Amino acid sequence: MTSEERAQIFEQLSTVLISDFQKNFHTVLAEAFTATTFTPEQANNEIRNALLHCARVCASDTVEDARKNIEQTRWHINLAVRDCFQICILQMREDIMHTLEVWEYRYGTIKHADREHLRAINSKVAELLKKELDPLTRQDENLTSAFEEAYMEICDFYKHIAETFPPTVIRRNVWLKAKIKAWRFVDRLGRVVIGFVIVAILSSSFMPASVKEYYNQGVKYLFCRIASDISCK
Secondary structure, three states: OHHHHHHHHHOOOOOOOOHHHHHHHHHHHHHHHHHHHHOOOOHHHHHOOOHHHHHHHHHOOEEEEEHHHHHHHHHHHHHHHHHHHHHHHHHHHHHOOOHHHHHHHHHOOHHHHHHHHHHHHHHHHHHHHHHOOOHHHHHHOHHHHHHHHHHHHHHHHHHHHHHHOOOHHHHHHHHHHHHHHHHHHHHHHHHHHHHHHHHHHHHHHHHHHHHHHHHHHHHHHHHHHHOOOOOOO
């Protein structure tokens, strides 16, 4: 490979890294991380594979070999972008389904059009995931564009759902759940305490005199506190 050919190869590789990796992948990676708060492992694997092919480009002795590795670099970045779109779609769909479930079963019915739109999205996502798992259709580069299109559609629907069904009611519902759990905990704790008191009362007749004296003082203090009688000692 001549110095001019190598310069052209490095320029092509730079274009892939700037356009495909830095712009396309980094953008959707940030969205996937925001949606799930963790870095997609499969996307990371694809990027590692892409970097491996970058190294092979640098080590190539022929233009043909270098260009093949550049195409492989682009392909693995494309797969990484697809994986991030998939994560974003699944997470956003879960959020939408949760919102509609809350409104459907606790705050009234949802519109028929929204229900049908959600079914259409679920059908489209299921079809895309089926193609992604098929070794033949997975090789189609246009599949990434289909995932991006589905992501944009579900983003628009998510915006509509957020405007139609305000999240304040959901937050209020979450707060109510927390209070109910707290009340249940206090109720169970109270039952445990009462159970110990009952057991102690039933076993008081078998206590030694020294232990029974402390027991009587403890029970008296407990009931005085319950009655809020400051004169009780």
